[in-house]
Ligand SMILES: Nc1ncnc2c1ncn2[C@@H]1O[C@H](COP(=O)(O)OP(=O)(O)O)[C@@H](O)[C@H]1O
C-alpha cells in the first residue's frame with residue numbers, strides 16, 4: 001500500500017536535509033510502528049506523507065497503491081485516503097469543530113464523487129464516533145482544538161480519523177500527553193480501524209502504546225533513515241536496551 | 252484678483268457649491284436650518300479636505316472624490332428585505348422618507364418635518380473646519396427619520412432604518428433617542444443600486460440605563476460614494492454596542508463619534524471591513540471617555556484583497572475626571588493580496604491618571620499551518636482559505652449576543668464572498 005523508496009527531503013526554507021535515503025514498505029492490513037529518538041525525523045516523515053510544503057523531496061519517491069503522490073497537494077492526498085493524526089494538533093479559532101467535521105467529510109465525499117451527507121446522518125455518525133472515544137458533544141461546538149487539553153486534542157484527531165475512514169493512517173505520537181485510561185480508549189479506537197484493506201503507521205518513541213496497538217512490524221528511524229526493521233520484539237528490545245545499541249550498529 | 256494660491260476647485264467642489272442655489276428651494280427647513288445650510292456651503296467653499304488635513308491624511312477626499320453625480324429626481328428606489336425577519340422597516344428611498352409606520356414603544360416622525368419646524372436644527376452643522384461629511388450633509392439633507400423610544404420600553408423586534416439610493420445624490424439623517432432604561436436593536440441599512448453620492452448622518456442618544464445595539468450594514472454598489480457618520484452620546488450606565496459591516500462602495504468614509512458622557516457608560520465597537528476591487532474604505536472613530544468608570548472596547552477585523560485600501564483611525568480621549576476608565580482597541584487585518592493595503596492609526600489622549608488603556612494592530616496573511624491542517628483533512632485549498640477568512644471575521648460577529656442577528660450577518664458575509672471570492 002505504501003512504498004517509500006530512497007527518500008531524501010530537506011527543509012524548503014534553508015535546505016537542511018532531514019530525510020536521508022529512507023526506505024519503508026507497509027502492506028495493506030499491516031500495522032507498522034516507527035520508533036526512534038527525538039529529532040530523528042519521524043514527524044518530518046509524517047508531514048511529507050501528508051504533503052506539507054515546508055519540505056522538499058529531492059530524491060526518491062513515495063508510492064501509494066503503486067502510484068507516486070509527490071505531485072499531489074495535501075487535500076488530494078487526504079481525499080485519496082491518507083490521514084495524518086498530528087503530534088501537535090493545531091488550534092483554529094473561529095471554526096467550530098462540528099462545522100469543520102462537516103466540511104472535511106463532505107469535501108472528501110465530493111472528491112470521490114459521493115453525495116453530501118445529510119445533517120441528521122452526519123450528526124448520527126459524529127455522535128457515535130464521539131461516544132466511542134468518550135468525548136463530550138458540547139466540546140464539538142467549540143472552535144477546533146481551541147482550549148482543548150492535550151488529551152482532548154489527541155482524541156479529536158482520532159475522532160476525525162474514524163469519521164474520515166482513511167486507508168492509510170499515520171499517527172504521530174498520538175500517545176504523548178495521554179494518561180493510561182485515555183491511551184486505552186484511543187488504542188481501542190485505532191484497533192477498531194484495523195482491517196485488511198487499511199494500513200496503519202504508528203509513530204512513537206515509547207513501547208507503551210504498542211502494548212495496546214500491537215504492531216506487525218517495527219522500524220527504527222535514525223538520522224532520517226530506517227536503520228533497523230523487525231517484528232514487535234524489536235520494540236521490547238529497544239525498551240530494554242535503548243537506542244544506543246542499534247544506533248551504534250548503524251553508524 | 253485674488254493672488255493667493257487658492258488651488259483651483261475640483262469638479263466635485265464646484266458642483267457641490269454651485270448646486271446649492273437651485274437645490275435650496277426644494278429643501279425643508281425653518282430659518283435656523285437655512286442659516287445652518289448657508290454656513291455649510293461657506294465651509295465647502297474652503298475646499299474638500301486633502302491629505303494635509305490630519306483627520307483625512309489616509310483618505311484624501313479632495314483627490315478621491317473628484318466628481319459627483321447630479322441629483323436625479325426621476326429615480327425610484329425600493330425597500331429591501333430586512334436583515335432580520337420580523338423587523339419594523341422604515342425606508343428612505345432615494346433620499347425621501349417612505350411610509351411612517353406605527354411601531355409599539357416608539358414614535359416615528361419624518362425628518363423633513365423636523366427640519367421644517369426647526370426642532371432638529373441644533374443637530375445640524377459641522378464639528379470642525381475639516382468636517383466635510385457634516386458640511387455636505389447639512390447643506391443638502393432632505394429627509395430621514397426621527398425616532399423616540401419610550402423610557403423603559405423594550406422593543407421586541409429590531410427597527411431597520413433603510414437608506415436605499417437609486418442614483419444621483421442622496422443626503423439623509425436618522426435621529427434616534429432611546430429613553431431612559433429602554434432596550435432596542437437598530438439596524439442601519441446603507442445600500443443602493445447606482446454610482447451615487449450618498450451622505451448619511453445618524454445621531455443616537457442613549458439615555459441613562461438604556462441599552463442599544465446598533466448595526467450598520469453598508470453594502471453600497473462598487474461604484475458608489477458613501478460618506479457617513481454615526482454620532483452617539485451615552486448617559487449614566489447606558490450601554491451601546493455598535494457593529495459595522497462595511498461590504499461595498501467605491502469610496503467609503505464611516506465616522507464614529509461617541510461620547511461616553513455618563514458615569515458607568517459602556518461602549519463596544521465591533522467592525523468587519525470586507526474590502527475588494529479598487530476601493531477605498533475608512534472608519535474613523537473618535538471616542539470620548541468623559542466620566543468616571545466608563546468602559547469601551549473596539550475590535551475591528553479587516554479582509555483586504557485585490558487593490559483595495561482600508562483605513563482605521565481610532566482616537567480615544569480620556570478626560571481628566573474620567574478616572575477608572577478601561578478602554579481597549581484592536582485592529583487586525585488579513586491581507587489576501589500584495590496590492591491591498593490597510594492603514595491603522597490608533598491614538599490615545601489620556602488626561603486622567605488612574606486608567607487602563609491599550610491598543611494593538613496587526614496585519615497578517617493566512618496562517619499556512621492552519622491552511623495545511625485543513626487541507627490535510629481533505630478541504631481543497633480555495634475552500635480552506637475561505638473557511639479561514641470567514642473564521643477570522645466570524646469571531647467578531649459571534650460576539651454579538653443574538654443568534655438570529657449573527658446568522659443574518661453571516662449570511663451577508665457569505666453573500667459578499669460569493670460575489671468577491
Ligand atoms: N520546519 C523545520 N524547521 C527547522 N527544523 C526542522 C523543521 N522540521 C524538522 N526540523 C528538524 O529536523 C529534525 C527532525 O525533526 P522531527 O521530524 O520533528 O523529529 P522527531 O519527530 O523524530 O522528533 C530536528 O532536528 C528538527 O529540529
Ligand SMILES: [Mg+2]
Pocket residue numbers: 042043044087172173
Ligand atoms: Mg515528532
